[in-house]
Structures are given as C-alpha cells and as structure tokens.
Amino acid sequence: MTDNAAASAAPSPIAGQAASRAAVVAAALELFAEQGFDQTSVEQIAQAAGVSRSTFFRQFGxxxxxxxxxxxxxxxxxxxxxxxxxxxxxxxxxxxxxxxxxxxxxxxxxxxxxxxxxxxxxxxxxxxxxxxxxxxxxxxxxxxxxxxxxxxxxxxxxxxxxxxxxxxxxxxxxxxxxxxxxxxxxxxxxxxxxxxxxxxxxxxxxxxxxxxxxxxxxxxxxxxxxxxxxxxxxx
Known part of the structure; x- marks a missing residue:
C-alpha cells in the first residue's frame, strides 16, 4: 500500500473526534433516560462512553x-x-x-x-x-x-x-x-x-x-x- 493510500484509508482526526462526541452524547442520553438528568454524574457518562473525565470536559463544558x-x-x-x-x-x-x-x-x-x-x-x-x-x-x-x-x-x-x-x-x-x-x-x-x-x-x-x-x-x-x-x- 502506498503512503497516499494508507493515509486515505486511515480515519481522519476530525471524523474520529466527531465519532467520540457522538458516542458520549448517546451514552449520556441513555443514562439520563434510565436514571434522570440530575442523578447522572459526569463520571458515569464518561465511563459508559469509554472516555476519561478530562476528555469529557474537553469535548463538553x-x-x-x-x-x-x-x-x-x-x-x-x-x-x-x-x-x-x-x-x-x-x-x-x-x-x-x-x-x-x-x-x-x-x-x-x-x-x-x-x-x-x-x-x-x-x-x-x-x-x-x-x-x-x-x-x-x-x-x-x-x-x-x-x-x-x-x-x-x-x-x-x-x-x-x-x-x-x-x-x-x-x-x-x-x-x-x-x-x-x-x-x-x-x-x-x-x-x-x-x-x-x-x-x-x-x-x-x-x-x-x-x-x-x-x-x-x-x-x-x-x-x-x-x-x-x-x-x-x-x-
């Protein structure tokens, strides 16, 4: 595989970030529905989405x-x-x-x-x-x-x-x-x-x-x- 082909096959950083954010949103909404918004912590969302707490706060305020x-x-x-x-x-x-x-x-x-x-x-x-x-x-x-x-x-x-x-x-x-x-x-x-x-x-x-x-x-x-x-x- 040429260098250009390998680069095109690899996911772009922007696409990866979008996918990560989408995963956090989906996990958060599921937890909110199950537990309630106020009863759900940032730590629970991050764990369910498979990201760190610091990553969560980088993506969302x-x-x-x-x-x-x-x-x-x-x-x-x-x-x-x-x-x-x-x-x-x-x-x-x-x-x-x-x-x-x-x-x-x-x-x-x-x-x-x-x-x-x-x-x-x-x-x-x-x-x-x-x-x-x-x-x-x-x-x-x-x-x-x-x-x-x-x-x-x-x-x-x-x-x-x-x-x-x-x-x-x-x-x-x-x-x-x-x-x-x-x-x-x-x-x-x-x-x-x-x-x-x-x-x-x-x-x-x-x-x-x-x-x-x-x-x-x-x-x-x-x-x-x-x-x-x-x-x-x-x-």
Whole structure:
C-alpha cells in the first residue's frame, strides 16, 4: 500500500473526534433516560462512553452541553451557510431551516430521547428557549444585512414565523412514531413565504423593452420589492 493510500484509508482526526462526541452524547442520553438528568454524574457518562473525565470536559463544558451540542454545531453551520452569496435571502433562511430539520430527521429516535430529557428538566427547557431564540436572531440579523432598508418588523416577523413553523414540524416528528419528511416542512415554509408576499410566482420573462410592468403583493416588504425591481432591471 502506498503512503497516499494508507493515509486515505486511515480515519481522519476530525471524523474520529466527531465519532467520540457522538458516542458520549448517546451514552449520556441513555443514562439520563434510565436514571434522570440530575442523578447522572459526569463520571458515569464518561465511563459508559469509554472516555476519561478530562476528555469529557474537553469535548463538553458540562452535562447540559451534551444535550445541546448538536445545536452549537448547527448554528455554526448556518452562520457559514448564510455568509455565502444567496440570490434570494428569504429563500436562504428557509433553506437554513431545512438544513437543521434534515439533521434531526436523520436520527429521529435520538432526537426523541433528547426531547424527553429536555422536557423533564426545567433548566434544560429554559436553555432550549434561549437556543431557539439564537436561531431566530441569526435569521433576523441575516435578513437585515442582506436587505438594506428592510423594516426591522418585517425581518423579525419573518424570522419568528420561519422558526415557529420549523419547531412545529420538528415537534410532530419527535412526538409521533411516524416519519415526517422534509417535504412537509418545505411546503409549510413556501406557504409562509407566500403569505408574507416573498414567494416568487413564476412570472413570465419580460421582453427586453424600455418599460417594465410588475405586480407585487401589497404585503411584500418594500426592501424586497426594491430588490426584485433591481434584479429585473439588471437582467
């Protein structure tokens, strides 16, 4: 085997770290379900996951961080995703929501165990509220920076709506035994954009002419109207 082949066959350090963290999360959630969150110690989690206590604290700051570690990773992913160029900022926010949903839908049983733990511990429920707000604030800040002149009420209103829809569909997945495909969330997000007046309606391409006539919903935010007009005039 060549050196290059051996290197490609060996697991990457990043993949190994991710697998180790996943093992700790799975072990912790199982112990929380069996013994209760408050009754489970860090030492027990580390022993069940096959890691040292010091390794646990390098990976997580505490027991509650084990429960919310996926959100920390996802928020970083969304921040990087939204930092990329997007032709339609409203659609980008919806795609970000779908990225989060797809992550949890990939392993609904793990998501259900996490939800059961959070639901039973008041301190974790409080942190969950703060975590949800972090997603909403990320969307809000992105829309304001992407659409100069956007009314702050439109930015926060759309961000809150998308976050609420996402959480509603995710709860349907977590609380029920059946799978809820991402298409259910996508349809709901499209409906939200339609109600908000920012869903493209498949207008026919306007002929190149000196006059452009466009019809927009009255509910469409003025900043989005201006963006679409600029886009049409630049075509």
């Amino acid at each position: 505490g027991k509650d961080d084990v429960v919310f570690t996926d959100h920390e990773v996802l928020i970083d992913r969304l921040r990087a995703f939204l930092a990329q160029p997007h032709r339609d900022p409203w659609a980008a926010v919806c795609e970000a929501s779908l990225l989060v949903y797809s992550h949890f839908a990939a392993d609904p049983e793990l998501a259900r165990r996490r939800y059961a733990v959070v639901r039973g511990v008041p301190a974790l429920r409080d942190r969950e509220i703060v975590t949800v707000f972090r997603y909403e604030r990320l969307f809000d800040e992105y829309l304001r920076s992407s659409l100069p002149g956007l009314d702050p009420l439109d930015a926060v209103g759309f961000s809150a709506l998308i976050t609420a829809i996402h959480n509603h569909v995710l709860r349907r997945l977590i609380r029920g035994p059946k799978k809820v495909p991402a298409s259910v969330l996508r349809a709901a997000l499209d409906d939200a954009r339609r109600r908000f007046g920012v869903l493209p309606d498949g207008e026919a391409d306007a002929a190149a002419d000196d006059v452009v006539v466009a019809v927009f919903p009255r509910s469409m935010p003025s900043a989005e109207l201006a963006r679409r007009l600029r886009e049409r005039l630049d075509d």
